[in-house]
Amino acid sequence: AQSVTQPDIHITVSEGASLELRCNYSYGATPYLFWYVQSPGQGLQLLLKYFSGDTLVQGIKGFEAEFKRSQSSFNLRKPSVHWSDAAEYFCAVGDTGGFKTIFGAGTRLFVKA
């Protein structure tokens, strides 16, 4: 069965520092992979997605993620974090045979001045 693991419940980084949020998935084939962001009181917004091709994908707001098949990982990165990036981040895997998407438990990002 598909699953998504986000090992870090919360992470605190200083403004201007780099960020990496971890995501591991379990899926039999090459999955569709996503990162979503949720600001307080808002719905989830898609940051970026991977379907195939280049394993380094660029998203909105300066985020990028790298698909590593050998590690079953899809980590999210940003070189310099801004205070407005404080939010909850969800990694997700899509079923290529259907329409369901499985979401991880989320990682809450805190940004300190």
Added chain:
Amino acid sequence: DARVTQTPRDKVTEMGQEVTMRCQPILGHNTVFWYRQTMMQGLELLAYFRNRAPLDDSGMPKDRFSAEMPDATLATLKIQPSEPRDSAVYFCASGAGLANEQFFGPGTRLTVL
């Protein structure tokens, strides 16, 4: 710009009352999802539809929850009777069926007293 809308944004009701939440998917999207988000359980998929037909509602308590799509512009989630444990934020999301990318609404915050 196109977005998913949900009404009401907030709902406070008493145990035993009927609650109906509504969602207008993005025009042209043929896949609609209902999620529930709580601190304890995170984001749970309740049900989803494709071309207005229910594909999976296994995540939904059948005895009190029902989901329908009366037409392509409206999805409803109904709880009858409501219970305090139903208190959560309910999200609707829609997609074009392409690789599971989903667009989320702002959510309905339900409080059952």
